[in-house]
Amino acid sequence: MPRINAPTVAEHRAAQQRALLDAARTLLARTGEAPSMAEVAALAGLARPSAYQYYKSRQDLLHALVLDVFPRWTRRVREAMDAEPEPADRIMAYVLTNIALVAEGEHAVGNALAAVAPGEELDNQSAMMHRQLLTPLVETLTLLGVEDPAVTAELINAIVHSSTRLLESGTGRESVEARVRELIGPYVRENAVGQKA
Structure with missing residues (x-):
């Protein structure tokens, strides 16, 4: 035993x-x-x-890894957003936490899983993660009174995707984060002011 x-x-x-x-x-x-x-x-x-x-098998282990990786990513983003008392600051937390996860190698694990895990399961988990990730962002944008929160969330997510490509092509994390702050910062400040007005 x-x-x-x-x-x-x-x-x-x-x-x-x-x-x-x-x-x-x-x-x-x-x-x-x-x-x-x-x-x-x-x-x-x-x-x-x-x-x-x-x-039972390597495939069984990979399946379990798919079910483990994506929820952990979503949970970390949600926790970072929830830690911000001001709704506008949650937008920056969303973007920067996603960038941090990519820089720490989580995206590479997801890409590697895509190459070796069953396609349908991975596609389903990836689609579910995308929805779960966008939900708190859409909720925050709705709270801020943004006109079309779903579209705005997708545009913010496009910055995350571009940041991912830059990180994976060798651009340093500090540089990417600095440019993101320049782009998203004014939007966050404007919405913070609008909320207090």
Whole structure:
């Protein structure tokens, strides 16, 4: 029987699954290729047969990784927006948090998953994440009284996509963030003033 390193079996199992997901994510970000179960198990500090107690196959592990990566991204953006007391400042938080996640390699993991995970599942998760990401932005823009919040949210998201391309082509994060502040800053300030008026 394997040694339990947590107060309960359920907590031990959750910790082992988290270790395997984190190892798979690290290897995927490093190589851009689907890692073998042996590679994932080794990085997680488990024997290869133990990894199969948590995920039946490499495909099963990748599927779990898809279901893990996107919600974590969405949660981090929402938390950053929720931390801002002023609605206008939530717009900047939305953009800068997305840029931070790209700079930290999360987008590379998503791209690598797109190359190795099942297309339909990834497409569904990606579409759901896009909707979940835009929801708090649209809500904030609605609160600010923006005329067409859905269109404005898509335009703000276009800045995020352009920033992603710049980061991935080698432009430094500080430079990208500075240009974004120049572009979005006046819009945020204008809406902050409009809200207080």
